[in-house]
Amino acid sequence: MLRMSLEQQFEEYSGWRQALAESITDLRQWLQSQELSDTQGDQRLQQVLSTLRDDKLYIAFVAEFSRGKSELINAIFFAHFGSRILPSSAGRTTMCPTELMHDSSRPPELRLLPIETRKTGTTIAEFRTFPDEWQALRLETKSADSMAQQLLHITEVKHVEREVAQSLGLHIAEDETQAGVRIAEDGLVEIPMWRHAIINMPHPLLDRGLVILDTPGLNALGSEPELTLNLLPSAHAVLFILAADAGVTKTDIQVWHDHLANGKDAASKGRLVVLNKIDGLWDELRDWKEVNREIDRQIRETAKTLDIPEANVFPVSAQKALLGKIKHDEKIIERSRILGLEQALATEILPAKREIVRDAIGNDMTFVIDSMRQLLKQRLQGVQEHLAELQGLNGKNFDVIDHMMDKVKGDKDIFEKSLQRFQATRSIFSQQTNVLYSHLNLKNVDNLIAQTKRDMEISMTTAGLKSCMENFFVQAHKTMEQVSTQAQEIKEMMEGVYRKFQEEYGLANVKPSGFSVTRYSREIKRLEGKHSQFVKGLSLVFTEQQALTRKFFESSVAKVRAIYRMANRDADAWLKTIMSPMESQVREHQILLRRRLESIKRIHKATDTLEDRISELDHIREGIHEHARGLEKRLGGVLQLLDFDAAGALHSNVSRAG
Numbered sequence: 001m002l003r004m005s006l007e008q009q010f011e012e013y014s015g016w017r018q019a020l021a022e023s024i025t026d027l028r029q030w031l032q033s034q035e036l037s038d039t040q041g042d043q044r045l046q047q048v049l050s051t052l053r054d055d056k057l058y059i060a061f062v063a064e065f066s067r068g069k070s071e072l073i074n075a076i077f078f079a080h081f082g083s084r085i086l087p088s089s090a091g092r093t094t095m096c097p098t099e100l101m102h103d104s105s106r107p108p109e110l111r112l113l114p115i116e117t118r119k120t121g122t123t124i125a126e127f128r129t130f131p132d133e134w135q136a137l138r139l140e141t142k143s144a145d146s147m148a149q150q151l152l153h154i155t156e157v158k159h160v161e162r163e164v165a166q167s168l169g170l171h172i173a174e175d176e177t178q179a180g181v182r183i184a185e186d187g188l189v190e191i192p193m194w195r196h197a198i199i200n201m202p203h204p205l206l207d208r209g210l211v212i213l214d215t216p217g218l219n220a221l222g223s224e225p226e227l228t229l230n231l232l233p234s235a236h237a238v239l240f241i242l243a244a245d246a247g248v249t250k251t252d253i254q255v256w257h258d259h260l261a262n263g264k265d266a267a268s269k270g271r272l273v274v275l276n277k278i279d280g281l282w283d284e285l286r287d288w289k290e291v292n293r294e295i296d297r298q299i300r301e302t303a304k305t306l307d308i309p310e311a312n313v314f315p316v317s318a319q320k321a322l323l324g325k326i327k328h329d330e331k332i333i334e335r336s337r338i339l340g341l342e343q344a345l346a347t348e349i350l351p352a353k354r355e356i357v358r359d360a361i362g363n364d365m366t367f368v369i370d371s372m373r374q375l376l377k378q379r380l381q382g383v384q385e386h387l388a389e390l391q392g393l394n395g396k397n398f399d400v401i402d403h404m405m406d407k408v409k410g411d412k413d414i415f416e417k418s419l420q421r422f423q424a425t426r427s428i429f430s431q432q433t434n435v436l437y438s439h440l441n442l443k444n445v446d447n448l449i450a451q452t453k454r455d456m457e458i459s460m461t462t463a464g465l466k467s468c469m470e471n472f473f474v475q476a477h478k479t480m481e482q483v484s485t486q487a488q489e490i491k492e493m494m495e496g497v498y499r500k501f502q503e504e505y506g507l508a509n510v511k512p513s514g515f516s517v518t519r520y521s522r523e524i525k526r527l528e529g530k531h532s533q534f535v536k537g538l539s540l541v542f543t544e545q546q547a548l549t550r551k552f553f554e555s556s557v558a559k560v561r562a563i564y565r566m567a568n569r570d571a572d573a574w575l576k577t578i579m580s581p582m583e584s585q586v587r588e589h590q591i592l593l594r595r596r597l598e599s600i601k602r603i604h605k606a607t608d609t610l611e612d613r614i615s616e617l618d619h620i621r622e623g624i625h626e627h628a629r630g631l632e633k634r635l636g637g638v639l640q641l642l643d644f645d646a647a648g649a650l651h652s653n654v655s656r657a658g
Contacts, residue, residue, distance in 0.1 A: 005346065006076070006345050009350045010204075013350045014208040020641045021053065023637040023638045024638055028049075031045075031372070034627060034630070036372060038584060041371050041372070043576075044573075051357070055209055055357055056101075056209045056210075057210050057236055057349070057350070058236050060213040061213065061214050061241065062238060062241070063215075063241035064249070066093070066243065069214065070087060071276075072239070072241060073212060075318045076341070076342060078203075079321075079322055083145065084148055085148050086098075087155050093216065094154050094214050095193070096115075096193075097213065097224060098196075098197040099213055100211070101212070104202075108200060109138050110139055110150060110154075111137075112134060112137070112153060112196075114193070114195065115168060115193060116168070123226055123554065123558040137150055139201055147201075158193050195224070213235060215231075226558075228530060233526070239274050240272070240274065242276065244315065245277050247298070270349070272312055272348075273303075273308060273313045274314050275302055275313055277317060278317050279317035279320050314340055314344060321336035365638065371581065373631070374510070374581065374584075378585060379588060380625075380628075382591075382595075383624065386592070386599065389596065390614050390617065393610055411593060422582075425493075428493065429579065437568075440567055442565065442568070469556075473524065480517045480520055487514065487571070490575075491515070494578050494579070494582075495512055498510055510581045510585070513574070517567065524563060527560060599617075
């Protein structure tokens with residue numbers, strides 16, 4: 001089988017995503033045109049379409065300085081320009097975290113966030129919404145040389161006094177063994193000029209949703225916690241670049257264990273290790289087989305040191321790969337081994353990303369599919385029962401019809417009284433949901449944050465700072481436990497309501513879903529672990545501890561707040577979901593009772609013959625069959641693209657029932 005290139009795989013993935021969006025759009029429009037859509041289901045489909053439209057694939061490149069990281073990015077993604085785009089020559093290295101993406105609503109540009117913004121306590125994520133805080137430079141995308149020259153800005157540094165560097169929360173390395181910014185020959189401290197950079201440019205892969213994150217070493221990981229807490233964990237793939245001529249250094253191991261290997265499984269899942277600069281092992285005086293044996297030995301040692309499978313280590317020469325691609329020299333490209341790495345990205349990362357998208361929209365699609373099938377099943381059942389009722393009247397006298405009309409009226413009255421109980425339940429449900437929302441109220445989170453910051457400001461010891469932050473996480477966990485307890489109470493209450501209506505009126509046996517806080521609690525726990533690891537590793541003077549600790553805490557707080565915002569949104573969707581099936585079934589049952597009563601009234605008054613009403617109901621039944629066939633036809637395409645099990649399709653049930 002011919003192996004697909006990264007670009008071909010990306011094109012296939014984008015095609016799958018587009019086909020899925022078109023199928024769901026067709027389903028949504030059809031439901032609206034057939035008056036089968038309700039507000040909740042339509043909102044779910046809109047959410048699915050938004051997810052597909054805004055879908056991104058994040059690939060992060062992480063390495064210490066002089067590992068050839070930028071050259072690798074050039075070789076994989078930008079060789080078609082015919083020259084280097086990202087600065088990667090000697091003495092020119094990326095100094096700030098840099099994102100490469102394409103937003104067609106903005107012009108091609110380089111956006112730079114000044115390093116001074118670190119003083120504000122505002123996160124990079126928040127600064128994204130403040131365009132005036134960034135310096136923007138239009139990119140000349142038609143000229144590779146001009147663009148490469150413009151992108152040199154990401155290598156810029158400046159020299160400042162020690163106090164300035166410390167006020168920015170940057171650790172000053174006192175010797176070569178420490179990570180941190182360096183003291184220059186003039187006695188000043190050399191720091192990056194920019195805190196973050198975003199390169200917005202058209203590119204075949206960036207156009208399809210790829211986002212590349214270029215992370216400059218341990219210094220950036222240590223001083224910009226947002227990378228550790230948010231950007232790297234959200235990346236679908238992380239390429240960790242080592243240098244074959246240097247081996248796995250102490251700082252490499254520190255970066256790997258502190259920031260990339262989050263447990264045994266994570267060490268291999270979505271983590272590819274690149275052993276770059278293998279051309280340094282090439283030697284015209286050595287047999288090529290001997291060179292390959294040396295490369296294989298380094299692969300084994302690297303895998304053993306990092307505790308990962310050997311299959312996850314990819315030896316390459318980024319420089320030779322770039323050269324070979326520019327010169328269209330297949331022999332150089334083959335010797336660079338870049339194709340093996342590109343194939344791994346294509347065959348491992350993109351299918352995994354497809355699964356992530358599939359899982360993300362799965363609940364919404366399952367809800368809509370189940371709701372639509374249940375609605376048509378209930379309508380069909382009601383019409384069948386009504387038909388049987390009228391067919392039983394054939395040849396009966398008016399006394400029987402009177403009796404039946406009284407019975408239907410009685411059923412309707414009883415059901416109306418039950419609806420009053422249902423409305424009372426809704427009132428209790430509303431009270432219970434208010435309690436749930438109070439636990440997730442962002443104002444409470446903000447009050448906790450403000451109190452923690454005040455406590456930190458008056459704390460004069462490292463232990464005091466640590467205690468303040470630990471208490472913050474304790475309170476965050478406690479709140480999630482309260483949310484879990486309250487959600488369980490709501491679920492149990494609704495189970496009782498559903499059960500009663502099912503027993504009394506034969507409504508469908510629907511079991512309300514629960515609301516789990518596991519993923520929010522797990523993410524808070526992960527942040528807490530990272531935070532604890534950070535504080536434990538501090539060995540600085542107290543003034544630096546204050547600056548760095550506050551910086552890290554602010555990033556943690558921003559992430560925790562985002563978790564609460566997500567939990568709020570998800571709880572809101574769940575509360576609508578748990579009530580929606582019952583409301584839909586109650587509405588359908590009301591319509592059925594009104595239709596039954598109206599039919600018998602008209603027959604009683606002789607405005608309609610019995611045959612007319614039976615014929616009309618036959619026509620309605622055929623309309624439901626037609627809707628079922630139309631629904632399954634449209635669901636078929638969606639389910640096939642999602643690779644969902646299509647068992648239990650309604651049209652097969654309908655054909656048996658009718």
